[in-house]
Amino acid sequence: MAAPRHPLRSYIIALFQRGDLVSVREATLICDASRQAVTKWLKAEGINIEARRLAHLAKLRTRGQRQVEGLPPVRRPTKAEMRRDLEKAMRRFNAANAGKAEPG
Numbered sequence: 001m002a003a004p005r006h007p008l009r010s011y012i013i014a015l016f017q018r019g020d021l022v023s024v025r026e027a028t029l030i031c032d033a034s035r036q037a038v039t040k041w042l043k044a045e046g047i048n049i050e051a052r053r054l055a056h057l058a059k060l061r062t063r064g065q066r067q068v069e070g071l072p073p074v075r076r077p078t079k080a081e082m083r084r085d086l087e088k089a090m091r092r093f094n095a096a097n098a099g100k101a102e103p104g
Contacts, residue, residue, distance in 0.1 A: 006033050009041055016047050019056020023049070 008031035015021045027038045042049065063073055
């Protein structure tokens with residue numbers, strides 16, 4: 001029978017995926033698992049710690065640059081924004097096709 005999963009495994013994996021953790025040692029301090037166990041978790045998930053961390057830092061840099069330039073942060077559009085964009089697109093489409101009659 002397989003050993004039960006560590007209760008903080010998914011939490012640690014999520015921290016590595018976001019780029020919040022830099023090393024296996026940090027993970028061992030958080031969850032009291034062995035270095036070998038954490039390394040095994042990362043290998044099973046296919047996580048490259050260095051690449052994830054660099055992507056996280058690039059995102060922070062982009063946020064900082066946008067703040068300096070006085071721009072809003074990059075984020076996903078809200079439902080209301082998507083609805084407004086759809087309505088505008090439908091109006092443009094209907095206006096462009098208003099004069100055309102259907103053949104038949």
